[in-house]
Amino acid sequence: MVVSAVSERPRTGTDSLLPTSFTLENFRHVLQEAGFLGYLGNSLAVAGLTVAGSSLLALLAAVAVARFRFRLRTTVLVMVLTVQMVPLEALVIPLFLQVRDLRMLNSLLGLSVVYIALALPFAIWMLRGFVAAVPAEVEEAAYIDGASWGRMFWSVLFPLVAPGLVATGIFSFITAWNEFILALTFMNEADRYTVAVGLRQFFGQYTTDWGAVMAASTVITLPVMVFFLIVQRGLVAGLVQGAVKG
């Protein structure tokens, strides 16, 4: 705890533990001259696409595994869980070749599609808990009132799962925002960098512009922190439900 408290503080963008002078110059430099605004835009676009895509697909899949009993259900769940464990280092080589064959290198869309796939397993696993928490009686009541399955889905289930969807969406956002290795490999034109990769340019061969690095790190970290504080309750609930209890 103390470690975390102390180590967070030096991120203020000045050179010592307690700032001796306060300046926003580093932020201005980073955002305007170093092109960080562009990276922020790239990251936002990629993360937005990832959130939209993965939330939609994960919601449908989560309803399927939480609400229906069908053959191979357990197999699907185990597959989803297992695929999450595959190291990115193993996927980066074939994905690079695959994306290159599709001429999607340096394409924000290509990167987003890959991120959707990365975020999906966890999103399904997490949403499953939220869907399962909705009492089946609510659905049955809707059926008795004459609703079709589709009507029940949009008018009953969807609003009830919405908080879980927000939590999952934010998690996907963070995944896409923080991801490093794929962005590093796929994006080799400077104007296509995402923030995580763009940060590297402040490291010279021999000297490092620490002020700029710290200012940029702060810019990257802030949105994630804000989202995280919003979502932490749901995230923990989802994790505990999904991973620990039935």
Added chain:
Amino acid sequence: MAPPVSTEQAAPAAGAAAPAPGRRRRAPLLRAATRRRALPWALLAPALAVIAALLLFPLGRVLWLSVQDYGLDNVVSGRPDYIGLDNYAQVLGDRYLWTVALPNTVVFAAVAVAGTVVLGTLVALLLATLRPPARTAVLGCVLVAWAMPAVSGTYVWVWIFDVDGGLVRQGLEAVGAVGPEGYNWFTDRLAFYAIATLNVVHHGFPFVAVTVLAGLLTVPRELHEAALLDGAGAWQRFWNVTVPTIRPVFAVVTILSTIWDFKVFAQVYLMPGGSGGNRDVLNLGVWSYMQSFSQQSYGLGSAIAVLLTLMLLAVTVVYLRALFRDEELR
């Protein structure tokens, strides 16, 4: 009801009409029962398709690449050179694997997991004893550490240990432990991984803390009171009451941390020398990446990646068994 030619359907008196021999009579496409059976698959289909195309297929391809001599010329021509298990032989016969990359991966993961779980549990125990205002404050700090992206977290740690102006350098110089020439922590393998461990533990302990806290809150208060009446100390209560009750939680956080710490990439790659400058400090993941994208020998890199994946799969099996023991998926 003599059995017809077909062997598959032994369904006794399934329908009213006599079925054509060897062919089951298909129900109308949109009958309610059929639709009910098809619905989950229709819902799953898009997600499974994406997972199959972008996770499973590449996984197969990395296996395929790992038995080829796939270099830059193959990337250009697209023609593979099948060489069987030569890549594996080369990797497994390389002293570098056994003396550097594997120890870096395994020992680091073991130390980092131990550190993460112990620190996380301690913080969770602290959180459980605190009253709401203080608890919220501490939880906030923990979450800040959690939310910090790995990339910027790594830079903070690199900065703290920076050779020229880092905090540690300044502190040690002030007490006279280090001369004005300074000390480069990142060239020494042990120091490098000590810093990486700090970074990973700092990044990973909040997950453990929050999950264990959630588990702690489910332990019935009566158990603790009973143990207290029996004269158990705090230490005994922790080991004999708390730990057995929330053992599944510990199993899950330990295994998940293990999986995450095995495949640490950015935290090593972004440290000075971690991107290939210092061959002593690469772990399996970074080594595989360097072989593929710096040396352009994708086949060899794939073989290393496959080995890493196999190690992780072994851990995953343990994880799944821990989950299934809880009757979780029933």
